[in-house]
Amino acid sequence: MTRPRALAALLMVLIAALPLVPMGGMRQYALHVLVQIFIWSFIAGAWSLMGRFRLVSLGHGAFLGIGAYTSTLLWNVFGLTPWAGGLAAVAGAVAVAAVVGYPCYRLRVVGHYFVLVTLAVGEVVRLLIIAERGWTGGSLGLTLRPAPAQASLLAAQFADKRIFYYASVLVWLGGLAIWRRVDRSMARSAMEAIGEDETAAASVGIDVTRFKLGITALSAALTAGGGVLYAQYITYVSPETLSGIGVSLRIVFAAVLGGMYSLLGPTVGTALTIALSEYLRVTFGIRLIGMAETIYGLALILLIIFLPVGLYGGLEQVMRRAGAVRPGRRMTFLQTRKG
Amino acid sequence: MDPIFLAEAALNGVLLAGVLALLALGLNLIFGVLDIIWIAYVDLVTVGMYAVYFLVTDYGWPLWAAGLAAVGLGGLLGIAVHLLIISPLLTSPPVNQLLATGGLLFFLQSFMTLLWTTDHRSLRLSLPIIQAGGMFVPFTRLLSFGVAVLAVLGLYLFLTRTYMGTAIRAVSQDREAMRLMGADPQRVYLITSAVGGAMAGVAAALLIIQYPVHPYFGAAFGPLTFMICVLGGLGNMVGAFVASFILSEIISFGGVLLSTEMGYVLAFVLFIALMFARPGGILARRA
Numbered sequence: 001m002t003r004p005r006a007l008a009a010l011l012m013v014l015i016a017a018l019p020l021v022p023m024g025g026m027r028q029y030a031l032h033v034l035v036q037i038f039i040w041s042f043i044a045g046a047w048s049l050m051g052r053f054r055l056v057s058l059g060h061g062a063f064l065g066i067g068a069y070t071s072t073l074l075w076n077v078f079g080l081t082p083w084a085g086g087l088a089a090v091a092g093a094v095a096v097a098a099v100v101g102y103p104c105y106r107l108r109v110v111g112h113y114f115v116l117v118t119l120a121v122g123e124v125v126r127l128l129i130i131a132e133r134g135w136t137g138g139s140l141g142l143t144l145r146p147a148p149a150q151a152s153l154l155a156a157q158f159a160d161k162r163i164f165y166y167a168s169v170l171v172w173l174g175g176l177a178i179w180r181r182v183d184r185s186m187a188r189s190a191m192e193a194i195g196e197d198e199t200a201a202a203s204v205g206i207d208v209t210r211f212k213l214g215i216t217a218l219s220a221a222l223t224a225g226g227g228v229l230y231a232q233y234i235t236y237v238s239p240e241t242l243s244g245i246g247v248s249l250r251i252v253f254a255a256v257l258g259g260m261y262s263l264l265g266p267t268v269g270t271a272l273t274i275a276l277s278e279y280l281r282v283t284f285g286i287r288l289i290g291m292a293e294t295i296y297g298l299a300l301i302l303l304i305i306f307l308p309v310g311l312y313g314g315l316e317q318v319m320r321r322a323g324a325v326r327p328g329r330r331m332t333f334l335q336t337r338k339g
Numbered sequence: 340m341d342p343i344f345l346a347e348a349a350l351n352g353v354l355l356a357g358v359l360a361l362l363a364l365g366l367n368l369i370f371g372v373l374d375i376i377w378i379a380y381v382d383l384v385t386v387g388m389y390a391v392y393f394l395v396t397d398y399g400w401p402l403w404a405a406g407l408a409a410v411g412l413g414g415l416l417g418i419a420v421h422l423l424i425i426s427p428l429l430t431s432p433p434v435n436q437l438l439a440t441g442g443l444l445f446f447l448q449s450f451m452t453l454l455w456t457t458d459h460r461s462l463r464l465s466l467p468i469i470q471a472g473g474m475f476v477p478f479t480r481l482l483s484f485g486v487a488v489l490a491v492l493g494l495y496l497f498l499t500r501t502y503m504g505t506a507i508r509a510v511s512q513d514r515e516a517m518r519l520m521g522a523d524p525q526r527v528y529l530i531t532s533a534v535g536g537a538m539a540g541v542a543a544a545l546l547i548i549q550y551p552v553h554p555y556f557g558a559a560f561g562p563l564t565f566m567i568c569v570l571g572g573l574g575n576m577v578g579a580f581v582a583s584f585i586l587s588e589i590i591s592f593g594g595v596l597l598s599t600e601m602g603y604v605l606a607f608v609l610f611i612a613l614m615f616a617r618p619g620g621i622l623a624r625r626a
Contacts, residue, residue, distance in 0.1 A: 120607040
């Protein structure tokens with residue numbers, strides 16, 4: 001076994017064994033933070049599937065919101081199990097991604113224009129949720145209808161946090177596997193070529209629209225899946241926490257902060273931002289409202305300025321300089337601006 | 340529906356357009372020259388609104404003086420944002436630039452919450468309401484509409500008739516060529532940011548007389564402002580004006596006929612559709 005593999009195996013054993021460690025009263029809280037880290041890492045990873053190919057989306061809140069609200073509403077109104085509702089949610093998100101993505105890619109809406117179109121999509125979903133307050137609960141949000149204990153599995157509602165912990169770890173690992181698959185596929189080369197120069201890519205026979213649409217659909221599907229899981233765990237959905245600019249920006253922050261060009265980058269970024277905001281929340285609590293977020297914002301600005309390739313990306317760079325990692329071409333692609 | 344309602348909706352749309360055009364003005368300038376989206380632009384406007392509010396209520400300044408102070412403060416903030424956040428990131432990937440100003444957005448919104456809580460603060464001016472043909476028009480809105488038009492004219496003259504304005508337009512057209520001509524784009528960037536910030540101050544002074552200010556004021560107008568800039572065509576002042584008219588009429592009519600949120604939804608959907616149809620802006624000639 002090589003060293004990185006041994007390290008990964010050790011890490012997995014640690015993650016698997018963590019809920020069994022006696023932590024007294026801290027267990028619930030620690031598990032809660034970890035579940036959030038795994039779910040949001042998965043979502044940030046889904047974002048980075050697009051982000052790393054210069055498809056910067058500020059509208060992933062839309063997919064998150066569609067996912068969470070579809071499964072929640074189907075359960076609350078029709079009593080449809082979230083296992084099926086989740087599939088409907090993913091299908092809905094993919095449909096929206098296709099409807100917006102196809103003309104975007106076909107008509108070459110790129111750069112800032114693409115960013116703003118995605119931003120508008122996120123706002124449309126948030127405002128629609130608020131406008132349809134009759135059945136979505138509007139700004140007040142919606143609580144997942146509790147299921148009787150014997151229907152727990154069918155309703156995907158579990159009182160025991162450990163079940164959600166393991167579920168989120170599995171989903172997170174699935175996300176990493178998909179990320180790895182994309183990273184090693186032909187699609188990645190095609191997408192990188194498109195990111196560098198769309199016209200040149202098209203001229204060597206790459207179907208630009210198809211590849212872009214494919215990666216967008218995948219990213220949207222995974223994000224919606226993350227939204228379903230998050231809604232099942234928190235059992236409460238609201239437009240502000242699941243849609244709109246704020247949440248979209250947070251996803252992007254996590255991915256970029258960790259480094260969106262590496263497998264574990266989004267996870268590192270998410271773990272850091274969630275740990276930071278949890279720490280600040282616990283420290284300042286309700287004494288100084290706004291203090292935690294103020295420091296959070298300041299830290300983000302400083303990190304972006306001083307660590308532009310992300311924390312994990314920066315670490316990789318240092319290791320590469322020391323000759324520990326073989327030189328990759330990902331870094332050179334990263335440092336050039338706009339192409 | 341009573342036609343007077345529709346007429347009033349149309350008129351309100353026009354007046355809202357003045358506000359939006361004013362907000363888009365400074366952002367559009369920065370956007371066009373530096374090619375960077377200041378996500379936190381409308382939050383700088385919010386800071387200016389607080390400045391006017393406190394100068395008038397706590398220090399008893401006359402409104403016009405407080406407004407001028409806000410313009411000065413806006414200019415300083417623009418310079419500060421440029422020097423501290425934008426200039427270290429000028430050569431970074433666009434997503435990093437976007438995120439740094441996004442971090443500024445989080446920072447400003449929560450810092451204002453920390454300092455002044457989330458209370459809605461209003462100047463409560465008792466300016467007259469003009470009545471014309473059964474419609475009621477608040478004088479404050481009319482005033483800000485007029486100043487918005489003047490500000491657009493002033494900026495237009497500055498950009499076309501002064502040496503600095505010409506330099507700014509030159510940079511926005513071709514950054515590299517400007518450097519080859521021996522000019523220093525850094526100075527142009529700095530002045531652009533200062534002027535853009537000052538425009539934020541103008542907007543702040545006019546917005547505080549018609550809207551109450553709170554730390555999340557920017558969230559309500561921010562996305563709309565970016566969209567107007569893009570819809571009008573980057574750096575195109577007239578286009579931005581036209582775009583703000585279209586969007587605000589839709590918001591206004593949608594608000595009366597359906598609901599406030601649906602008005603915004605329609606405006607955003609139209610924005611997306613127009614981006615497909617006319618990616619260079621509504622007034623752009625197709626290449």
